[in-house]
Amino acid sequence: MSERRPDSGPDEGDASSPRRGNSTSAVHGGERESRECNSITVPIHQTSTYAFRDSDEVRAYQEGRSARDEYGRYGNPTWRAVERKLAELEGGDDAVLFASGMCAATTTFFAMLPQGSHMVVTSDCYRRTRQFIRQYLTKLGVEATVIEPADTQKLAEAIRPDTKLFFTECPTNPYLRVIDVAEAARVCHARGVKMIIDSTFASPVNHRALGDGADLVIHSATKYLGGHNDLLAGAAVGPAPIIGALREAVGVLGGVLDAHAAWLLLRGMKTLGLRMERHNANGLRVAKWLEAHPKVRRVWFPGLASHPDHAVAARTMRGFGGVVTFELEADFDATCRFLDGVRIPYIGPSLGGVESLIEMPATMSYWDLSRDERYALGITDSLVRLSLGVEDGDDLVADLEQALAAV
Numbered sequence: 001m002s003e004r005r006p007d008s009g010p011d012e013g014d015a016s017s018p019r020r021g022n023s024t025s026a027v028h029g030g031e032r033e034s035r036e037c038n039s040i041t042v043p044i045h046q047t048s049t050y051a052f053r054d055s056d057e058v059r060a061y062q063e064g065r066s067a068r069d070e071y072g073r074y075g076n077p078t079w080r081a082v083e084r085k086l087a088e089l090e091g092g093d094d095a096v097l098f099a100s101g102m103c104a105a106t107t108t109f110f111a112m113l114p115q116g117s118h119m120v121v122t123s124d125c126y127r128r129t130r131q132f133i134r135q136y137l138t139k140l141g142v143e144a145t146v147i148e149p150a151d152t153q154k155l156a157e158a159i160r161p162d163t164k165l166f167f168t169e170c171p172t173n174p175y176l177r178v179i180d181v182a183e184a185a186r187v188c189h190a191r192g193v194k195m196i197i198d199s200t201f202a203s204p205v206n207h208r209a210l211g212d213g214a215d216l217v218i219h220s221a222t223k224y225l226g227g228h229n230d231l232l233a234g235a236a237v238g239p240a241p242i243i244g245a246l247r248e249a250v251g252v253l254g255g256v257l258d259a260h261a262a263w264l265l266l267r268g269m270k271t272l273g274l275r276m277e278r279h280n281a282n283g284l285r286v287a288k289w290l291e292a293h294p295k296v297r298r299v300w301f302p303g304l305a306s307h308p309d310h311a312v313a314a315r316t317m318r319g320f321g322g323v324v325t326f327e328l329e330a331d332f333d334a335t336c337r338f339l340d341g342v343r344i345p346y347i348g349p350s351l352g353g354v355e356s357l358i359e360m361p362a363t364m365s366y367w368d369l370s371r372d373e374r375y376a377l378g379i380t381d382s383l384v385r386l387s388l389g390v391e392d393g394d395d396l397v398a399d400l401e402q403a404l405a406a407v
């Protein structure tokens, strides 16, 4: 397998030109330079392999004299357009796609953690990521220390001589804790630890963690990047040497994205700037409205002054996203009735798409835990996670109002 990838990397980004706005990058990033047959859009390269004209061309490729693709697990021109667009949006050298967000995380951990090393993760973290660490990384002798999010003092205490990585979401799920990435990066880098931020909940529009000192950003592109609840994909963005290593790793581990899904992702990303404006507006509006409602006990949304990380979020984020977590003044059954009463959001897991989605973590991602175990994690019977889509704010508020009236 070859690490060479045609026209990937910084050459397309034109580092000398001033940074473009998010919407311009979302529409044009990674695409304008590579139009085929004068087509405005990048085609779906639906191919598993690539033909060589003759043996000379094979040798030219192997010797690095010819930039082209060899086999579908190592490269695809449709992926590459997405990777360039995402690299431009996040302000990274390069990016690499994966079959899912989980695949981005697992491949990254496999590639970056030596046998018997140590990592630090935060407690409020995607459950499957924690399961992967517990069930699979322990087989490599990797140990993990779990700390409270947003606590850089605890982070400094958790770092050991064999610590290689600090991994956290920002914002986290479901409490939307926001880490001071620049401060955490200083703590990590002083001790030779690399910091990986899962930026799924922020999207590059709301926060660019690489600019604040993160060594790598990963995404579940299933969420805001894809934005239409119609595909699964993952991505990592960062400096060329790390992305090169991850590209090599995914070529071996095999969790590559289908070309058609890559094309849907590319199409979805074009409206990222526009969509995030609406997600941010709906999030803030609904969070404020819920906080003032007598049947709502508590709201977690980083745009509210009541959120523990509001000051950090206001300083580091351009918007607070469309996910609002709240607790009702209600028991389990009444919370179910509230969910059953809403007419616009669908009941379902996931977030970041144009359709609003609503769920009770107690009956969704935490179903397998006992009530006591759930409560220990703060996942109460009346906790609701709402991912606001891009519908009209007036309609969303009216819908929640009528559903709350039935509680």
Ligand SMILES: *Cc1c(COP(=O)(O)O)cnc(C)c1O
Residues within 6 Å of the ligand: 100, 101, 102, 103, 126, 169, 173, 198, 200, 201, 220, 221, 222, 223, 232, 233, 234
């Ligand atoms: C959804 C999600 C993942 C997993 O991504 P998939 O695309 O579903 O594999 C990882 N991290 C966060 C924060 C997520 O929301």
